[in-house]
Amino acid sequence: MKQRAIADEDKQARRDSLLAAARSLYLEDTRQLPAVSRIAEAAGLAKGTVYLYFQTKEEIFTALLDQEFSALLDRLTEHFLTASGTPWERVNLFLEFYAKYLQEHPEFLRLAAMANSVLEQNLAQDHVYNFKLQLAQRLERTGNALESALSVLETGSGARLMVRTYALTLGLWQLLDYPDAMREVMMRPALRLLAPDFATELTSALKQFWRGVLADQ
Amino acid sequence: MKQRAIADEDKQARRDSLLAAARSLYLEDTRQLPAVSRIAEAAGLAKGTVYLYFQTKEEIFTALLDQEFSALLDRLTEHFLTASGTPWERVNLFLEFYAKYLQEHPEFLRLAAMANSVLEQNLAQDHVYNFKLQLAQRLERTGNALESALSVLETGSGARLMVRTYALTLGLWQLLDYPDAMREVMMRPALRLLAPDFATELTSALKQFWRGVLADQ
Amino acid sequence: MKQRAIADEDKQARRDSLLAAARSLYLEDTRQLPAVSRIAEAAGLAKGTVYLYFQTKEEIFTALLDQEFSALLDRLTEHFLTASGTPWERVNLFLEFYAKYLQEHPEFLRLAAMANSVLEQNLAQDHVYNFKLQLAQRLERTGNALESALSVLETGSGARLMVRTYALTLGLWQLLDYPDAMREVMMRPALRLLAPDFATELTSALKQFWRGVLADQ
Amino acid sequence: MKQRAIADEDKQARRDSLLAAARSLYLEDTRQLPAVSRIAEAAGLAKGTVYLYFQTKEEIFTALLDQEFSALLDRLTEHFLTASGTPWERVNLFLEFYAKYLQEHPEFLRLAAMANSVLEQNLAQDHVYNFKLQLAQRLERTGNALESALSVLETGSGARLMVRTYALTLGLWQLLDYPDAMREVMMRPALRLLAPDFATELTSALKQFWRGVLADQ
DNA sequence: AATGAATGAGCATTCATTCAT
DNA sequence: CATGAATGAATGCTCATTCAT
Numbered sequence: 014m015k016q017r018a019i020a021d022e023d024k025q026a027r028r029d030s031l032l033a034a035a036r037s038l039y040l041e042d043t044r045q046l047p048a049v050s051r052i053a054e055a056a057g058l059a060k061g062t063v064y065l066y067f068q069t070k071e072e073i074f075t076a077l078l079d080q081e082f083s084a085l086l087d088r089l090t091e092h093f094l095t096a097s098g099t100p101w102e103r104v105n106l107f108l109e110f111y112a113k114y115l116q117e118h119p120e121f122l123r124l125a126a127m128a129n130s131v132l133e134q135n136l137a138q139d140h141v142y143n144f145k146l147q148l149a150q151r152l153e154r155t156g157n158a159l160e161s162a163l164s165v166l167e168t169g170s171g172a173r174l175m176v177r178t179y180a181l182t183l184g185l186w187q188l189l190d191y192p193d194a195m196r197e198v199m200m201r202p203a204l205r206l207l208a209p210d211f212a213t214e215l216t217s218a219l220k221q222f223w224r225g226v227l228a229d230q
Numbered sequence: 231m232k233q234r235a236i237a238d239e240d241k242q243a244r245r246d247s248l249l250a251a252a253r254s255l256y257l258e259d260t261r262q263l264p265a266v267s268r269i270a271e272a273a274g275l276a277k278g279t280v281y282l283y284f285q286t287k288e289e290i291f292t293a294l295l296d297q298e299f300s301a302l303l304d305r306l307t308e309h310f311l312t313a314s315g316t317p318w319e320r321v322n323l324f325l326e327f328y329a330k331y332l333q334e335h336p337e338f339l340r341l342a343a344m345a346n347s348v349l350e351q352n353l354a355q356d357h358v359y360n361f362k363l364q365l366a367q368r369l370e371r372t373g374n375a376l377e378s379a380l381s382v383l384e385t386g387s388g389a390r391l392m393v394r395t396y397a398l399t400l401g402l403w404q405l406l407d408y409p410d411a412m413r414e415v416m417m418r419p420a421l422r423l424l425a426p427d428f429a430t431e432l433t434s435a436l437k438q439f440w441r442g443v444l445a446d447q
Numbered sequence: 448m449k450q451r452a453i454a455d456e457d458k459q460a461r462r463d464s465l466l467a468a469a470r471s472l473y474l475e476d477t478r479q480l481p482a483v484s485r486i487a488e489a490a491g492l493a494k495g496t497v498y499l500y501f502q503t504k505e506e507i508f509t510a511l512l513d514q515e516f517s518a519l520l521d522r523l524t525e526h527f528l529t530a531s532g533t534p535w536e537r538v539n540l541f542l543e544f545y546a547k548y549l550q551e552h553p554e555f556l557r558l559a560a561m562a563n564s565v566l567e568q569n570l571a572q573d574h575v576y577n578f579k580l581q582l583a584q585r586l587e588r589t590g591n592a593l594e595s596a597l598s599v600l601e602t603g604s605g606a607r608l609m610v611r612t613y614a615l616t617l618g619l620w621q622l623l624d625y626p627d628a629m630r631e632v633m634m635r636p637a638l639r640l641l642a643p644d645f646a647t648e649l650t651s652a653l654k655q656f657w658r659g660v661l662a663d664q
Numbered sequence: 665m666k667q668r669a670i671a672d673e674d675k676q677a678r679r680d681s682l683l684a685a686a687r688s689l690y691l692e693d694t695r696q697l698p699a700v701s702r703i704a705e706a707a708g709l710a711k712g713t714v715y716l717y718f719q720t721k722e723e724i725f726t727a728l729l730d731q732e733f734s735a736l737l738d739r740l741t742e743h744f745l746t747a748s749g750t751p752w753e754r755v756n757l758f759l760e761f762y763a764k765y766l767q768e769h770p771e772f773l774r775l776a777a778m779a780n781s782v783l784e785q786n787l788a789q790d791h792v793y794n795f796k797l798q799l800a801q802r803l804e805r806t807g808n809a810l811e812s813a814l815s816v817l818e819t820g821s822g823a824r825l826m827v828r829t830y831a832l833t834l835g836l837w838q839l840l841d842y843p844d845a846m847r848e849v850m851m852r853p854a855l856r857l858l859a860p861d862f863a864t865e866l867t868s869a870l871k872q873f874w875r876g877v878l879a880d881q
Numbered sequence: 882a883a884t885g886a887a888t889g890a891g892c893a894t895t896c897a898t899t900c901a902t
Numbered sequence: 903c904a905t906g907a908a909t910g911a912a913t914g915c916t917c918a919t920t921c922a923t
Contacts, residue, residue: 142418203366224441265917276884449889537843563838563841575849615835633796638797715897
C-alpha cells in the first residue's frame with residue numbers, strides 16, 4: 014500500500030482495508046464490536062487514521078452491513094432475472110439459491126444480526142436514515158425483480174415479500190444461533206428444538222411461508 | 231418491605247421488586263441495559279444486595295425474559311385448549327389472539343429483542359442452558375397444545391411451528407422497530423417499506439406463513 | 448488509613464488526602480491540571496474512588512481553591528479584629544500581614560491563578576455558583592471586619608476594597624510570574640520591568656492603592 | 665488571495681488572515697484555544713500551511729496578543745503626547761481614555777486574559793523572551809510618555825505605573841468576568857459583589873489607585 | 882442479610898504536528 | 903509554497919463486581 018492515499022482509488026482501498034479488518038475482528042468474537050485501536054492495528058494504520066475514513070466507530074459497522082446487504086440483494090436481483098419454470102419452481106430455485114448463498118457466506122447472518130444494536134448507538138439520525146434508505150431501495154429493486162420473475166405477484170408486493178423472507182431468516186438465526194463455546198451444551202437432546210441444523214430449518218420454514226404466499230395470489 | 235428477607239416468600243418479593251425495577255428502567259431506554267446501581271436504587275435496595283439475588287447483571291435480564299416467555303406461552307397454551315372450528319378458523323383465531331397479546335403487551339417484543347445480546351454475554355453456560363431449557367420446554371408444551379388444537383399437524387411439528395412463528399415475529403420486529411427519536415425520519419416516504427404498521431404487517435405475514443403450513447399437511 | 452472510610456470523619460480524611468495529592472501534583476507543574484489517575488495514585492487510592500468524592504476532576508480543584516481562599520480570608524478577618532492605631536497605621540499593618548501571608552504561602556497565588564481556567568471548564572452551573580457564593584460571603588465577612596478595623600470607610604465598601612486589593616495582587620502575579628525554566632531569561636536587564644521582586648512590587652503597589660483609598664474618604 | 669505567497673507582502677497577508685481567523689474563533693468561545701484545523705479552514709488555507717507561518721499553535725496567539733498590546737499602548741502613548749491641565753486632570757483624562765478604549769475594544773481583555781495560560785505552554789524560551797521584550801519596550805515607551813505628560817512623576821516610575829494599572833485591570837477582569845452561560849446565575853443578589861458593571865468598577869478602582877500615586881509624589 | 886466503599890479494566894475520540902506529494 | 907494524509911499520545915469517566923463492616 015502507498016504511504017499516503019491521495020488518489021480516490023487509494024482512499025477507497027484504505028477504507029476497504031479498514032472494513033476488512035473490522036469484519037475479521039468482529040467475526041472472531043461477535044459479543045461486542047472490536048475496539049477501534051484493534052481495527053487500526055489490524056489494518057496496519059494508526060488509530061487516528063480510522064477517523065479520517067469514518068466519523069464514528071459505529072459507522073464502520075454500518076458500512077460493513079451495507080456491503081453485506083448490497084452483495085446479497087444484488088445477487089438475488091441477478092438471480093431473478095434468469096428465472097424460468099412455473100412460479101413454484103421459480104420460488105424453489107430462489108430459495109435454494111438464497112439458502113446456498115447464506116451457506117457459502119456464513120458470516121452474512123453473523124454480521125446482519127448486529128444491525129439492530131449498532132443502529133441504535135452513537136449514529137447521527139442522518140446516517141441511520143441513509144443506511145435504511147439504501148437498504149429500502151435495494152429491497153425495492155430486488156422486490157421488483159422478484160415480481161417480474163414470478164409474474165403472479167401483486168404489483169408492489171415483491172419488496173414486502175423480501176422483507177418478510179429476510180425477517181424469517183433473521184429471526185430464526187437469532188433463535189437458533191449460539192456461541193461456539195456453547196456447542197456441547199446445545200447438543201443435549203432437551204435443546205433439540207432450539208438447535209436444529211440452521212440451513213435445513215430455514216429452508217423448510219421459508220418453503221412453508223412461500224407456499225402460503227403463492228396460495229394467497 | 232421487611233428489613234431482611236428471611237422467609238422464602240420475602241426473598242421472592244425482593245427478587246421480584248428487582249425484576250420490576252430492571253424492567254421499568256430498561257423500557258425507559260432500550261439502547262442498553264440499565265446500570266446495576268440504578269436498578270438497586272429503583273428497587274430501594276443497596277447495590278451489593280442485588281448480587282445476593284442474581285449472580286450477574288445479565289441474570290436479571292434472563293429472569294425477566296423468562297417471565298415474559300412464560301406469560302406469553304402459557305396464555306397461548308390455554309388458548310389452544312379452547313379452540314374450535316375448522317383448522318383454518320382455529321389458526322385465524324390463534325393469530326388474532328397472538329397479535330392481540332402483543333398489542334396489549336407492547337413491552338414484550340422490546341424485552342424479547344434483547345435476548346440475543348444478553349445471552350451471549352457474561353453468563354455461565356449452565357445458566358444459559360437452563361434458560362434455553364425452560365424456553366424449549368414451554369415451546370414443546372405450547373406446541374403440543376397447538377397440535378391438539380389443529381389436529382391436522384404432524385406429530386411433533388407443533389413446537390417447531392411455534393418457533394417459526396416466533397422467529398417471523400421477532401425478525402419483523404427487529405427490522406421494523408426504531409427508536410422514538412427516529413420517528414420523524416422514519417415517516418419519510420422513501421422508508422415506507424421499513425416502517426409500516428407493525429401489527430398489520432405481522433398479522434399479514436403470519437397469515438401467509440400459516441396458510442403455507444396448512445397447505446403442507 | 449482504614450481500608451474503608453465509613454464514618455464521616457474517615458470520609459473527610461480520604462477527601463483531604465485526595466486534595467493534598469492534587470495540590471502537590473499541580474504545584475509540581477502548573478501548566479495543566481494533573482491527570483485523575485495520577486492524583487489517585489498519589490493518594491494511594493484507585494481511580495474510581497476519586498469519583499466517590501468528587502463529581503468531576505475540576506471539582507477537586509475548586510475544592511482546593513475554596514480551601515485556599517478560606518484560609519487566607521479567615522486569617523485576614525482575624526487580623527482585622529485586633530488592629531489598632533491610626534487608619535493609615537492599620538492599613539500598613541494589614542498590608543504587611545497580607546504580604547507576609549503570601550510570602551509564607553508561596554503556593555497560594557500559584558493555586559489561585561488557576562481559578563479562571565478551572566471555573567470555565569466542565570463544571571455544573573450550580574457548582575460554580577456555590578463556589579462563587581462561598582467566596583463572596585467570605586469576602587463580605589472580611590470586608591466587614593476591615594470596615595470595623597478602619598472605621599473611616601463607607602459602610603459596605605470593605606468587601607469591594609478586598610476585591611480590588613486581591614485583583615491587584617492577582618493581576619501583578621499574572622504579569623510578573625514566570626515558570627522556573629525561564630528564570631535565566633527573565634534576569635536579562637531588558638526584562639527588568641516584568642521581573643521585579645514580586646513581594647516588593649506588590650507591597651509598593653498596594654500602598655499606593657490604599658493611600659488613594661484613604662484619601663478618598 | 666494569491667495561490668502562493670511569494671512576495672513578502674503576500675506572506676504578511678497570509679499571516680494576517682490566519683491571525684484574524686484565530687482571533688475570531690477564539691472570541692467565539694474563550695474557554696479554549698481553537699483547533700489549528702479550524703483556524704486554517706476559517707482562513708481558507710490548509711492545515712499544514714499554518715505551520716509555514718507559525719512554529720506552534722501558541723505562537724499564533726502570542727502574535728495576536730502582541731497586536732493587541734501594541735494597539736493599546738500605542739494609543740495610550742499618543743494620548744499622553746497631547747495631555748494638558750493639572751496632573752490630576754490629566755490622570756482623569758487618561759483614565760477616561762483608557763476605559764473608553766477598553767469599552768470600544770471589548771475583545772481586548774478577553775484576549776489579554778489568555779496570555780498567562782498561553783505563555784506557559786509549548787513555546788520556545790526565545791519566543792517568550794521576544795514577546796515579553798516587546799511588551800516591556802512598549803510599556804517603557806508608554807511609561808515615558810506618561811512621565812512627560814504628568815511631569816510630577818519620579819523618573820523611571822512611568823512604566824511601573826503602567827504595569828500596575830494594567831495589573832489592576834487584568835485582575836479585576838479575571839475576578840469579575842464570567843461566561844455568557846452563567847449570566848443568569850451571576851445576577852443573583854448574593855453574587856452582587858462578584859458581578860458589578862466592569863467598566864464602572866474598573867474606573868472607580870483605578871481612580872483610587874491613581875489618587876494614591878499622585879499623593880505619593 | 883444488607884450495605885455501600887473500593888476497585889480498576891476498558892475505550893472512543895481529539896488534535897498538534899510532521900512530511901510525502 | 904501549499905497541501906492534507908497520517909500519526910499516536912493522552913485521559914476522564916463508567917460501572918460490574920467484590921468484600922469489609
